[in-house]
Amino acid sequence: MGERVSAQKTKAATEPKPPGGEAAAKIGEADGSVAVPAPGSASGPTGSVRGSGPGPTSRRSVKAAAAKPAKTESRTALVRRARRINRELAEVYPYAHPELDFENPYQLLVATVLSAQTTDLRVNQTTPALFAAYPTPEDMAAADPERLEQLIRPTGFFRAKARSLLGISAALHERFDDEVPGRIEDLVSLPGVGRKTAHVVLGNAFGVPGVTVDTHFGRLVRRWKWTDQQDPERVEEEICSLFPKSDWTMLSHRVIFHGRRICHSRKPACGACPIAPLCPSYGEGETDPEKARKLLKYEKGGQPGQRLKPPPDYPGLPARPLGAE
Secondary structure, three states: OOOOOOOOHHHHHHOOOOOOOHHHHHHHOOOOOOOOOOOOOOOOOOOOOOOOOOOOOOHHHHHHHHHOOOOOOOHHHHHHHHHHHHHHHHHHOOOOOOOOOOOOHHHHHHHHHHOOOOOHHHHHHHHHHHHHHOOOHHHHHOOOHHHHHHHHHHHOOHHHHHHHHHHHHHHHHHHOOOOOOOOHHHHOOOOOOOHHHHHHHHHHHOOOOOOOOOHHHHHHHHHOOOOOOOOHHHHHHHHHOOOOHHHHHHHHHHHHHHHHHOOOOOOOOHHHOOOHHHOOOOOOOOOOHHHHHOOOOHHHHOOEOOOOOOOOOOOOEOOOOOOOO
């Protein structure tokens, strides 16, 4: 595939071409890459990488192409395809950012703990009152458990989360002089803090690169065939090996943004996906462009985002305070 000459010329000459012909082969950028239909072809996703151009000639041809097993992808082709997806996502989401409201590392750590099993929106609606009541780790360490539970009740699992926050804030007060540490070894030593939470804090409060493997990230990197691992630490290890360290934090934001807005778990909006020509799982979701556009969420769907105080370059609407939905 591509421009590389195979060592077995006879076999290469008789091998069937992938859907979309040579244009599809070049997407992989190396032999052994996934056979992804060319943009705008009758057998593949609609338009260019950013979603413009003519659509497929028939739904039957789209389904046939999506159902066709992909060839084994070489390591070189995988790296090139993964990095191209990251570049395309950077153009789609130049404003990608952590979707938790915070003003310092302590607030980000607390918000990240609260974000388990709920939305960032619900956390952002809850934390203003929480931080007004407990502005420092010392304050939270001395909190009445029942009052703390009531303040964080909207985020769910509030009793378990209250115990975690009390343990974390006590450790910060006693061991780190009320400062959130900037090393992963120290962060994961805090009660209930794992690598995912640590990477969120390090990457966004301290500028230390890291890959954040949350539910969205793990789902998408498996859907894109970047890894088949299920364990978050193994996923992190394999994805880190595909990208330079300087890309890790922003890659995490872009993938999570895409998972929340377009590449949903149950019904991905394949027909409105700007990286559809690079996706080996194209066709798992809605491929009709008009129907797919109705599935878009947050700013892509013209709706408010998750942050009450989004960054200045965010193109969508701020989220509404608690009780104003």
